[in-house]
Amino acid sequence: MNPWELIILQPVLNILIWLSYYLFNSFGASIIALTILMRLITYPLTARQLRSTKAMQSLQPKIAELQKKYAKDRNALAQEQMKLYKEAGISPAGCLVPMLVQMPIWIAVYQSIMLALAIAPEGLLNLSRYLYPWPAVYSMMPLNSNFLGLDLAATGNFILALLVGASMWVQQKMTTPPAVDPRQQQTTQMMVWMMPMMFFFFSLWFYNGLALYWLASTVIGIAMQYFITGWGSLLPGREAGQATRDKKYRSRIARVEQAPVAETEAIEADIVEPSTAQEGGKESAGAGDKRQDRGAGYPKSIRQIRRQPRSSRRRYPKRR
């Protein structure tokens, strides 16, 4: 047995089987229970990832302004962006690292489900070498693959695949940032649809047990996301109210938004004309956010941009 199997795959597999022993010999219930367990274990990482993503989204209007100013100097743009993130206390890697850490767990769960289902006789024979010497584990074999009338070892359940696709669409919609620039619209649309479509087809092709895991995992993910960052782009009008649940998130955004009132008034007269993109960005911040702060909350580097005479500013290129 290689280290991967010994340290990660074998424990996950045995927990999966052990759970089914205590869940009335229901492997489907065991998959759901394991998904909940795994989601709870990785909750701090998921929460961190969601908060980072959300905080980055909230900075989009400011990023857009930086892009305006440094359109011809990509190095300066990158430096200013990083400076902005630093001042807001956000690490772009904060979105990626938690996901990378969770990946081995995802893969182990995939493999465990497929191994435990022991689709072919070779699978059952192969499975024996992974089992712990616990009566609750080895006496459970082979597992009962029927769950609420669904054969977890079969393929091509259209309703299940549809549920997987729909739930992933909801989650993607909640996660994907609203387009700051209309030209990003296409990209964000692709992001919202690509993963649900792919998983819809995966769910049709692969075993129902795996599709059940995807469905359970996505539904739990949606619930977690709702409590951490709100509905996101799914129901933008309700976001502000929902987001107030998360104190960490609020404090993080406040770090960027807060500024002395006097300074705000000083720049009040010199306001950039709101572009379509900025409107979008405002929407992402929530309908309840009136945004009295017209720049004072921005880092110093951004405030300087705003104080420039209107004539010297480059506007967004006109759309044709």
Added chain:
Amino acid sequence: MEMRFRQNKALPVKVALLLLMVVLLVTAGGLSGLGCIRGLQAIGWSGGAIVDNTLFVGSKEGRLVAINLAEGGRQWSEALKMSGQGAGLFGCGTPAAGGGCGGGPTGVAIYGTPAVAGGLVYIAGYNGKIYAFDSSTLQIRRIYPREGNLQPIVGGTAAAQDTVYVGAADTKESWKLYALDAATGNERWQFGTGDRVWSTPVVSGETVYFGSFDYKLYALDAESGNKLWEFKAEGAIGATPLVHNGTVYIGSFDRHLYAVDAASGTLKWQFMGENWFWATPLVYEGVIYAPCLDGRVYALDAESGLKLDEYDLGSPVSSSPVLVDSTIVLASQAGGIYAIDTSSGQKRQLVDIEAEVYGPLSTSQGVVYIHTQDLKIHAVDASSGAELPTISLKSGE
């Protein structure tokens, strides 16, 4: 324009895109890896049946192969047909169809060892059909059922007198032991069990014995199919029983080897290994040699179940051993071929054939035949350990 689009793309969108791509790559990579992992495709591990110096074996191509052991001639039947399920993702056949993957054999998987009786060779396919071939021409004589398919069949067939016995099912919830008329292929009787029957039935006298995944060992009247008794273990039974001297020996997934009185079904003794007892044990001079998936072969007193010795073969043993004179010959899954001298109790490795072995061994005239997962039959001299020329099961080769 493209450049401008790239420049204006906000970092959060880039990060989100990157996340999406990472998720998709991991999923696709994981799934494509899963697509061909061991145990998703039914490949088969049929043992060989030797009659009149001819070895009959089910190949991974889904064909019955007859090998003349004296002259080395080979004959192939036509390939068994899939049950109709389409191919899966990445070109893998669905397990129900017994499909292979990635350019490997794509025929119907055959797990059971053929049974030969009355000039016919009986074989059951993972496509849910039972076939009777003419033993000399390998032409199909009978198919059961004639229309449609049963559930995938893993156990072998047993032919006794004028009846063929096999475990199969119409639906996943209706597993039975079928008794078919050997002459006509018509069903004589069926006996329902609580779960899958992977065990090959064994007929001894007027009784047929077999195990089921419902944890039970059954004894039925061979003529009528009436239940004589049942014995419940603590785990599923997928192994084929051994009947000897009024005792039925059978292994279970609960890690026990059971000795049950053949007449009454009462437990005589039980022995616990460190993994499942998958293969059929072998008895010689009052000693049971029981291979186990823990990589050992246990030598147990047939009467008391007392452990006399154990032999470590280094990797799981799922193939049933054979007796050559007074030597027990075994194969580990990794391809190590071992001999246990019953008089001295010494184990020695005959040869390492470096190919995976899952199915039961067969023997004739001092030579052991091993069907390996690389579509070959390896032949090993049981006394010297010399490896004889391998026989390819690939059709037309």
